[in-house]
Amino acid sequence: MLAFTTFFLLAGAVLARVVDDRDLPVTRNGSRLYLNNKPWTAAGANVYWLGLDENIVPPWTTSNPKPDPFYAPLNASYPTKGRITEVMSTLKVMGARTIRSQTMGVSVGNPLSIMPELGVVNEKAFESLDWTVSEAKKAGLRIFAPLTDNYDYYHGGKFVFLRWRGIDIGSTGSVDPQVQEFYNNRTIIDDFKNYIKVLLTHRNQYTNLTYAEDPTIFAYETGNELGGPTFGDKNVPVAWTQEITEYIKKLAPTKLTVDGTYGINDTHLNISSVDIYSDHFYPMDIDKLSKGVASVAAVNKVYFAAEYGWTPQSQTKTKSDQFFAWIESQQNKTKPIIAGDHFWSLFTHNVPDCSNFVDHNDGFTLQYGNPKNPANYTDQIAKIRQHLFKMQGQLVSSELPAAPCPGS
Ligand SMILES: *[C@@H]1O[C@H](CO)[C@@H](O)[C@H](O)[C@H]1NC(C)=O
Ligand SMILES: *[C@@H]1O[C@H](CO)[C@@H](O)[C@H](O)[C@H]1NC(C)=O
Ligand SMILES: *[C@@H]1O[C@H](CO)[C@@H](O)[C@H](O)[C@H]1NC(C)=O
Ligand SMILES: *[C@@H]1O[C@H](CO)[C@@H](O)[C@H](O)[C@H]1NC(C)=O
Ligand SMILES: *[C@@H]1O[C@H](CO)[C@@H](O)[C@H](O)[C@H]1NC(C)=O
Ligand SMILES: *[C@@H]1O[C@H](CO)[C@@H](O)[C@H](O)[C@H]1NC(C)=O
Ligand SMILES: *[C@@H]1O[C@H](CO)[C@@H](O)[C@H](O)[C@H]1NC(C)=O
Ligand SMILES: *[C@@H]1O[C@H](CO)[C@@H](O)[C@H](O)[C@H]1NC(C)=O
Numbered sequence: 001m002l003a004f005t006t007f008f009l010l011a012g013a014v015l016a017r018v019v020d021d022r023d024l025p026v027t028r029n030g031s032r033l034y035l036n037n038k039p040w041t042a043a044g045a046n047v048y049w050l051g052l053d054e055n056i057v058p059p060w061t062t063s064n065p066k067p068d069p070f071y072a073p074l075n076a077s078y079p080t081k082g083r084i085t086e087v088m089s090t091l092k093v094m095g096a097r098t099i100r101s102q103t104m105g106v107s108v109g110n111p112l113s114i115m116p117e118l119g120v121v122n123e124k125a126f127e128s129l130d131w132t133v134s135e136a137k138k139a140g141l142r143i144f145a146p147l148t149d150n151y152d153y154y155h156g157g158k159f160v161f162l163r164w165r166g167i168d169i170g171s172t173g174s175v176d177p178q179v180q181e182f183y184n185n186r187t188i189i190d191d192f193k194n195y196i197k198v199l200l201t202h203r204n205q206y207t208n209l210t211y212a213e214d215p216t217i218f219a220y221e222t223g224n225e226l227g228g229p230t231f232g233d234k235n236v237p238v239a240w241t242q243e244i245t246e247y248i249k250k251l252a253p254t255k256l257t258v259d260g261t262y263g264i265n266d267t268h269l270n271i272s273s274v275d276i277y278s279d280h281f282y283p284m285d286i287d288k289l290s291k292g293v294a295s296v297a298a299v300n301k302v303y304f305a306a307e308y309g310w311t312p313q314s315q316t317k318t319k320s321d322q323f324f325a326w327i328e329s330q331q332n333k334t335k336p337i338i339a340g341d342h343f344w345s346l347f348t349h350n351v352p353d354c355s356n357f358v359d360h361n362d363g364f365t366l367q368y369g370n371p372k373n374p375a376n377y378t379d380q381i382a383k384i385r386q387h388l389f390k391m392q393g394q395l396v397s398s399e400l401p402a403a404p405c406p407g408s
Contacts, residue, residue, distance in 0.1 A: 082351030118164040276339075346366050
């Protein structure tokens with residue numbers, strides 16, 4: 001009898017390990033996401049700098065005087081491990097489940113990139129990504145990442161792939177129509193697919209899983225705010241979106257795919273290899289949100305408000321209270337369609353310096369726990385925290401509990 005009981009206790013322990021949710025992929029059935037057969041929401045934050053940052057000029061403290069890898073023309077440097085660890089504990093305290101991060105997917109064209117030059121792989125660049133995935137997993141968080149960018153920022157994007165094949169055009173304002181070669185030129189499409197393969201087949205030194213295998217990265221997005229020659233034109237070919245999302249699923253069969261077109265392009269709605277459609281909100285706008293959700297509802301798929309500006313300049317049309325309440329109200333429906341939303345964007349301390357926060361200059365920097373935050377910032381951050389917990393089905397007060405800073 002004793003042996004019998006012991007056997008079942010052991011079997012129970014083994015089973016308990018097998019069903020650790022962190023080891024399971026997030027799945028989609030129709031218009032809902034699931035984790036371990038339970039409906040799962042995906043609300044959280046944009047933390048774009050996890051793979052490579054642009055806001056710190058090292059050495060950044062007297063305790064760390066050694067020059068770290070730095071590319072001065074773009075102010076590019078790797079974030080410290082402590083910064084990555086701190087942001088994970090901050091996100092837990094804020095009630096987030098999901099991180100969207102450009103530099104966990106886009107890393108081309110400068111000496112610190114994963115692919116500094118066409119076909120050249122820089123293994124050192126994976127260190128910060130590997131650590132991010134491993135720390136996110138410990139915290140029970142999930143990541144999704146765009147694979148390229150519509151713009152020419154420090155981390156690279158579609159303009160880098162074009163330059164690699166001799167197409168050197170301006171990247172601001174109305175862009176030369178040749179920019180569409182990124183989506184239409186077979187050589188450039190194959191270059192981009194090769195980059196995707198390098199990323200997805202990389203084996204993480206901390207988890208010993210490839211990014212394709214690791215369920216912590218639950219989705220890849222074809223790109224960030226993709227479009228054509230005119231800003232906001234949604235001009236991304238169906239064939240390209242289909243080929244890239246099919247390729248992601250070929251390399252990583254359990255990964256979900258996000259159409260990275262900026263806004264809902266109705267001609268994309270029947271692409272069977274797309275799981276999630278998304279839009280960004282500057283400003284928050286319930287009309288645009290409900291229209292987009294209705295389009296995606298017609299094809300029984302999932303929708304993300306993948307970015308919204310959280311400050312008052314982004315609340316000229318819809319106030320955040322209304323925006324959040326609308327998204328929350330969908331969650332009790334049989335087909336919620338919208339599975340989550342992500343504020344732009346989170347920064348934490350300049351770890352190992354736990355007394356100063358990293359600043360970014362786009363006017364949307366959210367520094368959780370910064371004692372210098374004015375009262376109106378703190379109020380707004382408390383509302384975001386309550387919203388994130390509500391998306392998990394929990395009610396919390398407007399308190400802002402401290403998140404630990406790991407120091408050195
Ligand atoms: C998906 O949902 C449908 C309808 O709710 C259900 O009949 C079906 O069994 C589900 N499929 C899976 C794979 O869970
Ligand atoms: C890099 O940072 C320095 C110091 O903060 C700033 O003066 C400079 O303009 C930045 N350069 C770029 C390319 O952003
Ligand atoms: C694709 O781009 C390459 C490099 O610029 C060029 O040689 C080739 O002709 C282009 N192919 C097509 C089909 O336009
Ligand atoms: C890592 O995974 C590979 C492939 O599954 C396996 O061959 C290798 O032994 C693993 N290494 C460690 C250190 O577990
Ligand atoms: C949507 O995508 C199609 C197919 O690539 C493209 O022709 C169209 O310009 C895009 N824009 C809109 C607004 O539908
Ligand atoms: C989507 O629908 C259009 C028009 O009905 C059709 O031409 C196209 O082949 C479809 N695409 C896919 C991926 O099913
Ligand atoms: C959703 O349902 C839960 C539990 O049934 C309830 O507490 C909550 O108020 C509902 N939310 C909305 C927005 O209706
Ligand atoms: C806080 O108030 C200041 C001064 O009125 C304003 O400029 C700023 O945008 C407000 N910020 C937030 C997050 O409410």
